[in-house]
Amino acid sequence: MQGPDLEPILAIERVSFPSPWPRSAFELAIAAPDLMSIVACADAVLGYLIGCPDVNDLLIANVAVDPRARREGIGRLLLDEAITRARGLHLAGCKLDVRMSNESAQRLYDRLGFQPRGVRRNYYQHPPEDALHMRLTLD
Ligand SMILES: CC(C)(COP(=O)(O)OP(=O)(O)OC[C@H]1O[C@@H](n2cnc3c(N)ncnc32)[C@H](O)[C@@H]1OP(=O)(O)O)[C@@H](O)C(=O)NCCC(=O)NCCS
Numbered sequence: 001m002q003g004p005d006l007e008p009i010l011a012i013e014r015v016s017f018p019s020p021w022p023r024s025a026f027e028l029a030i031a032a033p034d035l036m037s038i039v040a041c042a043d044a045v046l047g048y049l050i051g052c053p054d055v056n057d058l059l060i061a062n063v064a065v066d067p068r069a070r071r072e073g074i075g076r077l078l079l080d081e082a083i084t085r086a087r088g089l090h091l092a093g094c095k096l097d098v099r100m101s102n103e104s105a106q107r108l109y110d111r112l113g114f115q116p117r118g119v120r121r122n123y124y125q126h127p128p129e130d131a132l133h134m135r136l137t138l139d
Helices: 003-016 023-031 074-088 103-111
Strands: 036-041 045-054 057-065 093-099 115-124 129-137
Touching (some): 003 023, 003 045, 003 057, 045 074, 057 074, 074 093, 093 115, 103 129
Parallel strands (some): 057 093
Antiparallel strands (some): 045 057
16 A cells, blocks of 8 residues: 555545545555555555554454445455465464444455454444454464
8 A cells, every 4th residue: 555545545435434534544554564554456446455463463454345346356355465464474363343234244254264253332433333343363
């Protein structure tokens, strides 16, 4: 992820989430050397993922794909890349939180081997919703 990717990333972010991250959060992700920021590109930016080492795990903090390019394997590609990098960093697992209503994302994580690890009550605002916490144990 680099500076010129910001505008298309923000456009995808705004159509993907009810409470989109602000520009400053992505600028921070680009600047912080310990954060993992990955972009999927063809002629244009098609999706992105931001991961953050958290104790012994990689926390997947954000992942989204351009609505026009969904169901083409890009989300899986981004997660596969993050998991490979987490293994390279000798991390013990990957973890994330997902809205209870977000069945498509949950199915993607399930396909990759993430398992439900609990519910976080009122984790999200705008609109308020519980989160399903999921984790993938790395060998
Ligand atoms: C979740 C998201 C990143 C998935 O990206 P994607 O590129 O469409 O996903 P993929 O094409 O790699 O899908 C991989 C698998 O996930 C599951 N999946 C993904 N989208 C799905 C959907 N809408 N319905 C059912 N299953 C779905 C399927 O099992 C799919 O495999 P298949 O196409 O062979 O059946 C994308 O829908 C998105 O950006 N959503 C909005 C942002 C978001 O919710 N991010 C996650 C926050 S926790």
